[in-house]
Amino acid sequence: MTAAVARATATVVLVGNPNVGKSTLFNHLTRSRQRVVNAPGTTVSLAHGNWNTPAHLVTLVDLPGTYSLAARSPDEQVAADAVTAGDHDLALVVLDATALSRSLYLLAQVAVADQPVVVALTMVDLARARGLTPDVAALEAALGVPVIPVHGRSGEGAAALAAAIDAALACPSRVRGIDPHEHSECLNDPLTCAEHLFEWVHNVVDAAQPLAPPLPTPADRLDRVLLTSWAGIPIFLAVVWGVFQLTTVVATPLMDGVANLVTGPIARALSGALEAIHTPHWLISLMSDGVLAGVGTVLSFVPLMAIMFAAVGVLEGSGYLARVAVVADRAMRALGLDGRAMLPLIVGFGCNVPALAATAVLPHARQRLLTGLLVPLTTCTARLAIYLMIAHAFFGSRAGTVVFAMYVLSILLVVVWGLIARGPVMRGERPGPLVIALPDYQPPHLRTLGHAVWSRVMSFVTKAGSVILIAVVVLWVAQAVPVRGDHALTDVPVADSVYGAVALATAPVLKPMGVDDWRISAALISGVAAKEVVIGALAQSYALDGDDEASLGEQLRATVHDTSGGHGTTAAVALMVFCLSYLPCLATLAEQRRLFGWRWTALAASAQLFGAYALAVAVFQVGRLL
Amino acid sequence: MLLSALHPGASARVRSVSAESDAVLRLREMGLHNGVTIRLDLIATGGACIVTVGAARLAIDRATAALIDLDLP
Numbered sequence: 240m241t242a243a244v245a246r247a248t249a250t251v252v253l254v255g256n257p258n259v260g261k262s263t264l265f266n267h268l269t270r271s272r273q274r275v276v277n278a279p280g281t282t283v284s285l286a287h288g289n290w291n292t293p294a295h296l297v298t299l300v301d302l303p304g305t306y307s308l309a310a311r312s313p314d315e316q317v318a319a320d321a322v323t324a325g326d327h328d329l330a331l332v333v334l335d336a337t338a339l340s341r342s343l344y345l346l347a348q349v350a351v352a353d354q355p356v357v358v359a360l361t362m363v364d365l366a367r368a369r370g371l372t373p374d375v376a377a378l379e380a381a382l383g384v385p386v387i388p389v390h391g392r393s394g395e396g397a398a399a400l401a402a403a404i405d406a407a408l409a410c411p412s413r414v415r416g417i418d419p420h421e422h423s424e425c426l427n428d429p430l431t432c433a434e435h436l437f438e439w440v441h442n443v444v445d446a447a448q449p450l451a452p453p454l455p456t457p458a459d460r461l462d463r464v465l466l467t468s469w470a471g472i473p474i475f476l477a478v479v480w481g482v483f484q485l486t487t488v489v490a491t492p493l494m495d496g497v498a499n500l501v502t503g504p505i506a507r508a509l510s511g512a513l514e515a516i517h518t519p520h521w522l523i524s525l526m527s528d529g530v531l532a533g534v535g536t537v538l539s540f541v542p543l544m545a546i547m548f549a550a551v552g553v554l555e556g557s558g559y560l561a562r563v564a565v566v567a568d569r570a571m572r573a574l575g576l577d578g579r580a581m582l583p584l585i586v587g588f589g590c591n592v593p594a595l596a597a598t599a600v601l602p603h604a605r606q607r608l609l610t611g612l613l614v615p616l617t618t619c620t621a622r623l624a625i626y627l628m629i630a631h632a633f634f635g636s637r638a639g640t641v642v643f644a645m646y647v648l649s650i651l652l653v654v655v656w657g658l659i660a661r662g663p664v665m666r667g668e669r670p671g672p673l674v675i676a677l678p679d680y681q682p683p684h685l686r687t688l689g690h691a692v693w694s695r696v697m698s699f700v701t702k703a704g705s706v707i708l709i710a711v712v713v714l715w716v717a718q719a720v721p722v723r724g725d726h727a728l729t730d731v732p733v734a735d736s737v738y739g740a741v742a743l744a745t746a747p748v749l750k751p752m753g754v755d756d757w758r759i760s761a762a763l764i765s766g767v768a769a770k771e772v773v774i775g776a777l778a779q780s781y782a783l784d785g786d787d788e789a790s791l792g793e794q795l796r797a798t799v800h801d802t803s804g805g806h807g808t809t810a811a812v813a814l815m816v817f818c819l820s821y822l823p824c825l826a827t828l829a830e831q832r833r834l835f836g837w838r839w840t841a842l843a844a845s846a847q848l849f850g851a852y853a854l855a856v857a858v859f860q861v862g863r864l865l
Numbered sequence: 866m867l868l869s870a871l872h873p874g875a876s877a878r879v880r881s882v883s884a885e886s887d888a889v890l891r892l893r894e895m896g897l898h899n900g901v902t903i904r905l906d907l908i909a910t911g912g913a914c915i916v917t918v919g920a921a922r923l924a925i926d927r928a929t930a931a932l933i934d935l936d937l938p
Binding site: 306307309311335336337338339340341344345365366369371429430433437444448452453458459462463466467468471472561564565566568569672673674675676677 | 884886888889893894895896901909911912917918921922923929
């Protein structure tokens, strides 16, 4: 018989530089007992996890990686606030054995904040490979707090760390050699403070690490290839191409498979079950064409999001992403972003939703926001189908050139909107000098990767998914409810539905673009749900109200010829320009809301809509004069 | 001698950094402070300097590298 032992609760914050193995350690200690929350009043994610040590039920909080408590970004501010607020029992500071002086500086700042500390020492194997193995006993003696070497991937050292945490919670110890009361200058003179703290750092490093030039490692040789122009840029483009392929060629059949499963067998089974219990027809339609269709839309994105999150995790965890920041830095700096922003922007040309997920590669919240607002301007493959249909209908053999021009315009819009938006978004936060640590290359750690993918996908399903579901049901209601004629609910021709009435009412707004026709406005409204349905919506409208003998392209050409007063090709270009950027699809809007909140999402969508309208009107009005 | 003028493979000691105080502070936080010995490993595409400081490697853009004054051994 075993006696239950009552364990005390405690909160421990995990503090460390970026890329020191902090999150790997967090995942190992907390396993699946985690939840991701936003830091209060911010969009910065914090992972909370439960860790059972022999004597305590520990709530472990994985703070954003930072080099300093003198914060320069919202992420760093969250870490600094959490440490200095002191709402925890202990700070578990992770020191990187390959960058001891940099890690010790952060530890010194935690000590100035008068926090009880336990140290976890990571990357000891990598330091050993460089001939710079730290002397753990000497380090512990110099610091005066427990120092536990750990290996986040294998879990080696976890038991000793748990014991040290229990001991430190029972009898907290402060870092030796730093008296918080003697460092009052840290509040108003950070440079002088840094001088003093680095004196302490030098003394500790001198005592704990051999003074020798580091030995070369395979990472050095790999960097000679990956960071130089003859190979670095082609390899970077090949990696981005690979991610692009994953989100299109690999993900598309999976997405179709899920969508077909939901709208096919599952929808039939649901309808059959509801009919069997004599459910009214409208309710069956609501459940299968509204709610289930919404659930299907959300679920169909799951494979795509999982693939994207996994790709981002591999690039991040392997150390390659830091090299991307170097290779693409010069190109992205003009927009106020760092080189890593290149990845989400290129992925956006495949699909905007995983591209928004890929903004996680950026280290600062404002950079993620600016990039996330620019992503919808990258023209996704769903929009390509619209360009192809219109370009073939109006430009024949020159269709390829016209479609290419749309991609060039998309890139120009990213640049122009980036230059316009960087002021209000970055709020004077200039891209600082490129000074980044290049972590050693490591193979991805599957368990950590799995945790990250799972928690991010669940966050997408629960937060973005609910918005998508509601929007799809609203669209169903608009199409199911008649505004004229003697139609039964759910059995309404498009033109007589609320949806058709809205399309008819909004069509005149499109007159300055030369395309004021209700079938076009209806298709554009459908395109907000998903760009893939624009052509289907046009075909549906022409099937009800068009020439059965003519193809869709021919019918559209005839319509636009009439609405534009004979300037059909100019109006077609205006329509394509409008389709490029008028509004992102629902899934993109929902993901933007999840990441950045309603305010930024609404502001960006409004700006895009008005910008697209102004541009399309200008194209038509100027074009018809030429 | 400035870091931007150092030859790849050469080592030197940091004498001073003549940047704004915030940039100086960030460089110090990254381990690049007066008196520390660094080695320039390579010049990356775009001009960034890849340096080794202790056992760690840093990438520093060209403009910032031109603000770091070094003493050759």
